[in-house]
Amino acid sequence: MNLVINPFGILACVFVMLLSSCANRNKYTVGPDGSLVDKDGNHYNPHEPGTYDHFKGEKDYPKTRKVWKNESVLARTNSGNSSILVSLDIQRAFLMNGDEVAVDYPISSGKKSRPTPPGDYKILEKEVDKASNAYGKVYDAEGNRIYGEETPDAVPEGGKFVGAPMPYWMRLTWDGVGHHIGTIPKGRYAASHACIRGIREAIPTVYGKVKIGTPVTVE
Template identity: 65%
Template sequence: MNHPTSSLLSVIAAALALVLASCANKSVTLGPDGKPIDAKGNPTNPFPPGTYDHFKAEQDYPKTMKVWKNDELLSQTSAENSRILISLSKQRGFLMNGEQVVLDYPVSSGVPSRPTPPGSYKILEKAVDKASNSYGKVYDVDGNQVDGETPKEVPEGGKFTGAPMPYWMRMTWDGVGHHIGPLPKSRRPASHACVRGPRAVIPTVYGKVKLGTSVVVEE
């Protein structure tokens, strides 16, 4: 004989499943900006909090500095099944496992005068501690910082200190890579062609990739 409580729980579970299925099948109306709107045209977010759909439907996405993470999938992701996707238009980076997003995080790519080149790459070098050979700070003979950012601009007796690029993942042999770096609050390109990422995220990405891991940079 079935216990009354068990029967009640079964009925509730079945009803909940029907509700969720119904919600999942509802069409979502998008506004001119591609974000969900309600019947009155007001911004809305019809997706369950915590889901990736909800994260992307937020009104401040992709400009947000927030990071989305799939903890369960992250635990299943390794250097053997991962890849990196960079979107220049969204200024977002994605750690991928197959076609599934593991991490979605803000990045800052190259400025128009030194743009990050779109294309398909592979990680050529990894280094936790890395400093730029091309850009950094220039000091005079007395140790005072002066105008300039390249070794060619060092005054006589002065020195050049390369900009730190922790958790460096090289994409090209001419100096383009993915690493920890400052992100402007305005969420715009600000680097010398590299792809900067958050200090709280990049070490995780670094630990999930290897030499040869695919990196695709999209417009």
């Protein structure tokens, strides 16, 4: 059996491929910030909507306060196969199942004066209703809040200290560093006293998928 090759057919295929390539190339260019923009200068996301690549390809990622959940990965993630990865650089954390991302969510780590220490940790303690014994609100004997003071040492005679709430507490160190629900600044920057604050829309889910001993990497 002899194989007959039609050179005109090959040329036609090549021509179609070149046209397609040119069309895609003309669809967008690289903008000044390194992102893709269309011919009108608007941000262009080349990825299929609904995919994780599309989520990360959005103009406001990683600063977005949005949470990404891969429901199929999340469904088979449990305390026996999960881990947490925290990126101090982009201020986001990831609930992982092996190499797969189950949840991608915003965090706020320690500020410059009290930075979150990078390293490899394991969850040492879990507590749904946790309050800080180091930072919170200070009140005088009449019940008036003393602004600018936030530690137990600043409580005047007859006053009281109310620890800052840290719901869904996951302890990483015995000297007070943990991961919990907390305020995420609008500007999406590091603002805590070394803890890793997580957004309310994600932390209960993460909490339910980990256990004491679950590995946590902070980098």
